[in-house]
Amino acid sequence: MEIKVIADDITVIKAGAIILGFFEGTEHPDGKLANIDKALDGAVSQLIAQGEIKGKLNEITVIHTLGKLPAARVVTVGLGKKQELTQDRVRGVVAEACRLLQKKGVDDIALIPLGAGVAGMSPEKVAQTLTEGALLGSYRFRRHMTGEADYGDIRQLTIVDTDKTILPLLVQGSYRGRVLAEATNLARDMVNEPANYMTPTSMAEAAVRLGETYNLKISILERQQLQELGMGALLGVTRGSHEPPKFILLRYQGNDSPDVDVALVGKGITFDSGGISIKPSEGMEEMKGDMAGGAAVMAAISAASQLKAGTNVVAIIPATENLPGGSALKPGDVVTAMNGKTIEIISTDAEGRLVLADALGYANKLGARYIIDVATLTGACHVALGSGCSGALGNNQELVDKVITAAGEAGELMWQLPMYEQNREQLKSDVADIKNVGGRWGGAISAAQFLAEFAGDTPWVHLDIAGTSMSDKERAYLVKGATGVPVRTLVNLVLSLAKMVK
Ligand code: BES
Ligand code: MN
Ligand code: ZN
Numbered sequence: 001m002e003i004k005v006i007a008d009d010i011t012v013i014k015a016g017a018i019i020l021g022f023f024e025g026t027e028h029p030d031g032k033l034a035n036i037d038k039a040l041d042g043a044v045s046q047l048i049a050q051g052e053i054k055g056k057l058n059e060i061t062v063i064h065t066l067g068k069l070p071a072a073r074v075v076t077v078g079l080g081k082k083q084e085l086t087q088d089r090v091r092g093v094v095a096e097a098c099r100l101l102q103k104k105g106v107d108d109i110a111l112i113p114l115g116a117g118v119a120g121m122s123p124e125k126v127a128q129t130l131t132e133g134a135l136l137g138s139y140r141f142r143r144h145m146t147g148e149a150d151y152g153d154i155r156q157l158t159i160v161d162t163d164k165t166i167l168p169l170l171v172q173g174s175y176r177g178r179v180l181a182e183a184t185n186l187a188r189d190m191v192n193e194p195a196n197y198m199t200p201t202s203m204a205e206a207a208v209r210l211g212e213t214y215n216l217k218i219s220i221l222e223r224q225q226l227q228e229l230g231m232g233a234l235l236g237v238t239r240g241s242h243e244p245p246k247f248i249l250l251r252y253q254g255n256d257s258p259d260v261d262v263a264l265v266g267k268g269i270t271f272d273s274g275g276i277s278i279k280p281s282e283g284m285e286e287m288k289g290d291m292a293g294g295a296a297v298m299a300a301i302s303a304a305s306q307l308k309a310g311t312n313v314v315a316i317i318p319a320t321e322n323l324p325g326g327s328a329l330k331p332g333d334v335v336t337a338m339n340g341k342t343i344e345i346i347s348t349d350a351e352g353r354l355v356l357a358d359a360l361g362y363a364n365k366l367g368a369r370y371i372i373d374v375a376t377l378t379g380a381c382h383v384a385l386g387s388g389c390s391g392a393l394g395n396n397q398e399l400v401d402k403v404i405t406a407a408g409e410a411g412e413l414m415w416q417l418p419m420y421e422q423n424r425e426q427l428k429s430d431v432a433d434i435k436n437v438g439g440r441w442g443g444a445i446s447a448a449q450f451l452a453e454f455a456g457d458t459p460w461v462h463l464d465i466a467g468t469s470m471s472d473k474e475r476a477y478l479v480k481g482a483t484g485v486p487v488r489t490l491v492n493l494v495l496s497l498a499k500m501v502k
Pocket of ligand 1: 272290347351352377378437438443466467
């Protein structure tokens with residue numbers, strides 16, 4: 001999709017469709033819509049009078065202009081009540097409109113900065129939001145479909161405003177929106193990819209390509225190096241699989257200091273069968289997405305580099321399959337993590353925390369000042385917070401607050417769960433320093449308590465995206481399948497940390 005920003009009057013734009021907003025409770029078309037109404041001999045007023053255009057959030061009305069305007073269609077989108085408008089609502093409604101038009105074969109769309117000036121939205125923010133909405137909402141994963149698609153892609157999106165002076169701001173905002181949305185879609189592609197295509201090796205290859213494209217330093221640690229580093233927890237998980245593990249490192253050098261400001265650690269289980277503690281077969285295909293955390297941190301560091309975030313970031317992805325097999329890890333086994341702690345395996349299906357234990361150990365070895373880990377870690381978090389909200393847990397309230405603020409800007413819902421000592425006690429083992437499962441209750445919390453042992457004293461936040469990495473329905477800017485959560489949060493966070501570490 002090509003995205004253009006131009007200074008002009010939307011009513012004279014030639015396009016497949018022009019999109020204008022309409023607030024709930026408005027009685028007559030105003031602003032640009034009034035001019036359009038005139039050109040269409042009162043069609044808009046009539047639709048309002050008849051109650052077809054009400055302005056309810058996400059209501060979309062397509063009016064064919066039949067030659068009365070240069071554009072073939074005028075599309076009004078309901079923005080809901082003016083006082084309730086948010087950036088995320090705009091992102092969602094633009095996505096819905098673009099998806100609908102795309103399905104109708106419209107490939108050339110123009111729109112005005114919807115909601116500019118409302119809810120404190122600057123022209124820059126609005127342009128960013130429109131761009132994100134269009135790119136995220138029209139996303140499709142068709143890589144393995146051999147037939148021709150029912151409809152094509154949107155070729156061009158034009159943001160139009162009469163005020164020339166704000167053009168540079170619109171261009172800037174739109175650029176940021178494009179980087180964020182394309183990074184999100186990149187993560188979606190990786191997560192949607194079947195596990196026979198997205199193996200640890202192909203994940204590493206994807207990292208190498210990203211590194212070359214976005215000027216990131218790349219290293220891939222192989223099994224032998226992991227052995228030398230003493231990563232017994234990660235190596236335990238890989239034992240059932242014939243695919244070699246890959247420990248993927250991407251670095252973005254945003255300033256001259258040798259310090260690592262922030263480590264983004266992402267769970268990279270390319271398929272989670274549960275291992276010897278095998279999962280029920282129903283729905284197991286979803287476990288191809290158990291590397292969503294890894295995909296998210298890879299996408300986020302690429303975006304941070306494109307936006308010249310100014311911080312030094314390292315992305316760490318322990319990538320492996322979790323399969324049963326003759327040499328697989330067994331319940332009751334004890335493994336030793338890189339930091340020397342011994343772990344009793346209760347369930348081989350609690351593998352995410354094992355690979356993360358060593359990845360967190362490595363982040364600490366690098367001396368990272370802040371650590372964020374992202375993982376499809378527990379079904380319990382899905383149960384606790386639902387499918388729209390990720391869990392946030394950590395050992396440093398200031399950093400948790402920063403992450404949640406960054407998420408708010410992105411419209412990615414996140415809720416903090418507590419880290420009580422009681423939940424730590426669930427992990428006491430009779431044979432090792434810690435066990436990898438703390439029972440059924442509070443499973444998202446005890447999982448985070450497990451990770452905390454390996455994060456140590458470094459300010460650290462854990463994001464559990466088990467409930468949010470995949471969507472089972474189309475909604476606003478989400479489509480079925482991978483969501484790309486929390487790529488935009490991570491990029492916002494890295495940008496905000498840049499101010500903190502200077
Ligand atoms: N990858 C799963 C968690 C998951 C479940 C992600 C559903 C997305 C959708 C994780 O490795 C897992 O199996 N967790 C177990 C932990 C349990 C054994 C303590 C779980 O949540 O059941
Ligand atoms: Mn598992
Ligand atoms: Zn898993």
